[in-house]
Amino acid sequence: MAEKKCSCGCCCNSGKTKEYNVSGDEKQCTLADLPVGTKATIVKIMPQARGSKKFADVGIVPGSELLIEAHAPFGGLIRVKVMETSMAIHKDEAANIVMEEDSNIITEKDKD
């Protein structure tokens, strides 16, 4: 997996114009921005997020680690692995989940 990093050291999909969906906090980006194959940890869930309780019940809580497994062919859904289970969530909701990439993990795991 190519490791591209933007200046902030986070995981934003670099290459084109950088986009930050998180206002006032430039060190992180949201689940909606992460490329496939990244492993990242949830930092916080924005207060305006809908369904936070539902997400909490499947393990999408601050501190848990996610693996971005796939993006749906026609957009919209993101497939993430959380606590060893694959879950599909919608981009709109993913945009309210603030993430921080753990770069150590990705290099270690992607060697094998």
Add this chain to the structure above:
Amino acid sequence: MKNSYRIALAGNPNCGKTTIFNALTGARQHVGNYPGVTVESKSGKFVLNGAEIELIDLPGVYSLSSSSPEEEVVFDELTKPGIDLIINVVDSTIPQRSLYLTTQLAELHIPMLLAFNMADDAEKKGLKYDFAKLEKYFGSPIVQTVGCKSSGVQNLLKRLASTLEELDDHGVPMLTYGADIDDAIKAVSDKIDELNLDICKFIPSRFYAIKLLEHDSSAMKIKALEPVQEEVTCQIKHLLDKHAIKAETFMADCRYAMLAGACRDTISRTGEKRREISDKIDMVMTNKFLGFPLFLLIMYVTFWFTFTCADPLMGYIEEFFGWLGELVKGVWAEEKLPYLRSMVTDGIIGGVGGVIVFLPNILFLFFAIAILEESGYMSRAAFVMDGIMRKFGLQGKSFVPLVLGFGCTVPAIMATRTIESQRDRTVTIMVLPLMSCGARLPIYALIIPAFFAEKYQAFTMWGIYVIGIVIALIAARIMKATLFKGDGEVYLMELPPYRMPTFQSLMLHMWDRGKMYLQKAGTIILATSIILYICNTFPQKKTFEKDYGKLIEQVQNGKSLTDAQIKILEDGKIISGEVLASARESKALPQEFLDGLAENKVKLTPEQQSVIDAAQTLNDDVAALENEQAAEEMEYTISGRIGKVLEPIFRPLGFDWKIATATIGALAAKEVFVSQMGILYAEGEADEKSVTLREKLVKRYTPLQAFCVMLFCLLSIPCLATLAIIRRELNSWKMTFIEGAGLFLLAYIVTLVVYQVGTILKIGTNLIG
């Protein structure tokens, strides 16, 4: 031991709970519905060491949070008195996630038995459990099971028996949430205790206190708990202010933390964490580029499988009903109750048989779909299709029901229950009848080969299906933009690992759905067959405008074959034996014989040909008179009268009164159309392969009219059973009425436009015959 127990089976979705349920109860299941919500309730019975056990299969949930109808059902069911034991099925390959529900079940303080399912997979994955420690932690016995193998369930039964004996001294411990939260819980539960409520006799007040602090809607709905609401608000505010804790999700956090601790002590992983096979398959299946083509391929294979396998069986069933009809006719003398006799043979056996013929098709389709569902592919299909479906105001989960709709609309509507968002579900249900169901197939099969050249037949068939799909998608889009605006529910869908489905569960799944189709045949189709028979037969016309008997006699006398003519055929060895004998007696040749000659292209001399022609003219003239008489009789009946009244309404669509009555009959069930047309054209036992009915249609109607008939049948409501199920699933008479009337209007308008435009442009307006 008592002599009867009520046991609830609880667990996450996809934890193998239903497999265990099936293995324990076998076919002794009762499938019903929880009142008011569209969640299936399943219960079954079995006997263990002499005690009768009622096992309730609760819907799979991640939590007891009432954030979905399923969770509400589980909440209600478990807080009701009378549950002696909860069997909590835990997917032991993913302990941390599965045990999350267990922590909440423990708070109910109902005795529990933990079934660590899929023990074989967990072992393969390198997971080792310290069960002694875990049993202590949850205060509940633990048993390892392998749901898909009967030996795995034996362990469960053994352990269940011993658990039931020691039911009284169970010790489910209190799990703590840390000092701050525990204080808040204590404060609220003390207040609840002061109220001295009935509900707290079975369930500790602490459970309700936790749920109230979590803002759980089910708990907040309980009237008796209202007095403590003030205290709850105060405690939530206190937690938020002093400790910056948002109670709603913080509880979840704490539970995960507790579990992490528990798992660290009790579970060890050996071997490296390799990528599972399931994930490898998904690299391809949900791939951005390959996902969609693969999906199309799988759908194609599904339909191919369905039709190829069902075809021979359909033939047998058709033969069986033909044989049955003849048998009844043979046993039942014609003089005895002649109307009842023909109603039973032509009306009921014909009508119900015509529907049951499609049972193999329906069953095979459901079998194929059960494979897709149980293997886990369906959720991948939903994932792949979500993007496209959303553009039309639907979503990925709408997709499966829409595919089922090609089989039969009734179970397809049942299948929309997986859609959590009520809005999306309603839209999906509303457009589902536009998916061309199996019952419409006979109509196309009758009309298309008659009116369209062979090279266009497949295309026309495909076109009809596509028209249905396109109109459904447009309708969904319009409904989403007008009636059902705004954001739907939060979307969350699990993609469970691929699993090999067990044969038993596939059969049960198939049967659950196929049963509905059979029920429809036994009730609605039976009733409409009888009603239509009566409408088509009564009142009987006694005096006719012409004396048909005399006219037929005149024709027969005037045009009958001479002995010389018969001799010509006899000499040419064209006729012999029985046919010859009957020809000599009746001075005519049977029509089947003439058809046979034409079909086999028997070479004839000019002389012989002229005799055959003469015989044919005679038969034609007699048949014309007989048909005229039948038509006059028909017009006199209730059907004919209704048709005549409706004719002005249907005329602009290109329908005459015969098609109008058949179409009205088809509103009850689409299968009726073909048999009704058959009766109207006095074609004894008509099925879709009836060539003579086709010939008659070709002589009477233009291809444009025929196309309009198919269009109308495609767009109007498939059957009354569909309306009944819509009423049940949407729980609204208003929506049901809107659906029925709306589809009728849609069908009317579209057909009207097509017919009128077609007529002006002169497309397909020439008679073929």
